[in-house]
Amino acid sequence: MTNFIVWVVWVLAALALLSSGIAVVLFQNPFYSALALIGNLASLAVLYLLLAAEFVAAAQVLVYAGAVVVMFLFVIAYLGGRADAPWAGKPSPQSLAAIVAAAAIAVEIVVVIALKAGDQLSSPAQIEGSFGTPAEIGRLFLGDHLLAFEVTSIVLLVAAVGGVILGSAVPRESRS
Amino acid sequence: MPGPGVAAYLILSVILFATGAFGVLIRRSPLIVLLALEIMLNAGNLALIAFARQTGTGTGQIFALTVMVVAAAEAVVGLGLIVAVSRRHVELDVDKLTTLRG
Numbered sequence: 001m002t003n004f005i006v007w008v009v010w011v012l013a014a015l016a017l018l019s020s021g022i023a024v025v026l027f028q029n030p031f032y033s034a035l036a037l038i039g040n041l042a043s044l045a046v047l048y049l050l051l052a053a054e055f056v057a058a059a060q061v062l063v064y065a066g067a068v069v070v071m072f073l074f075v076i077a078y079l080g081g082r083a084d085a086p087w088a089g090k091p092s093p094q095s096l097a098a099i100v101a102a103a104a105i106a107v108e109i110v111v112v113i114a115l116k117a118g119d120q121l122s123s124p125a126q127i128e129g130s131f132g133t134p135a136e137i138g139r140l141f142l143g144d145h146l147l148a149f150e151v152t153s154i155v156l157l158v159a160a161v162g163g164v165i166l167g168s169a170v171p172r173e174s175r176s
Numbered sequence: 177m178p179g180p181g182v183a184a185y186l187i188l189s190v191i192l193f194a195t196g197a198f199g200v201l202i203r204r205s206p207l208i209v210l211l212a213l214e215i216m217l218n219a220g221n222l223a224l225i226a227f228a229r230q231t232g233t234g235t236g237q238i239f240a241l242t243v244m245v246v247a248a249a250e251a252v253v254g255l256g257l258i259v260a261v262s263r264r265h266v267e268l269d270v271d272k273l274t275t276l277r278g
Binding site: 021033098158 | 177179180181182183184185188190191192193194195196197201202204207208210211212215218221222225226228229230231232235237238240241242244245246247248250251253257258260262268269
């Protein structure tokens, strides 16, 4: 019974994930694209929960849907997102090349994963109840991966300072 | 592990990555290019967490959290650049932003 429920949740989350991802790419208005990204991130969080990554799912909702998308919406509202529709009219060589390139990337990744790890994917490891909990993540972050933790804080600091500088700098001569 | 195996999550992640790559290649608005980049980063995150479930170690989840931080930093800097470009009254179109002159 649990298996059936997990399958239903997985199929629903997968459909929401793919349709909202396509919606982000195809919506003409950037505002709608950013709103569709929220659906994409939320269905990803559901999949993370199914993969026993509770803390990452919570961080996904907080950091992405809570902070990054709001920042996108602010900037789009500030700039007045201009609609563009590259597929309007007849398909250009560039859009056909984009389709071919994206399909080639997908095929490449599938082939590489199947060659390298295809025979190991059938039996996932047994996990304990503490796998993916905040306590476990904190123990790993402050123990084995302390360097990554510290580098992360520096990256965030640099990005914050850079964002302030980029946002506040006034061009010396404003061009029109 | 109830439900679909790890391979199903990986296939989902590949399709999502290809969708994001298609968006980056085809869209002209830098805002939507950034949104599609976020989709690509999240597809990578999904693969990392699926592999973490496969191996039963938490390292993949740590990596995914770090990628999340880098994605947030990238969004801040990218949006800051877009705002700085728009202040110069340049049209926001990745085909027309061809000079890096200040």
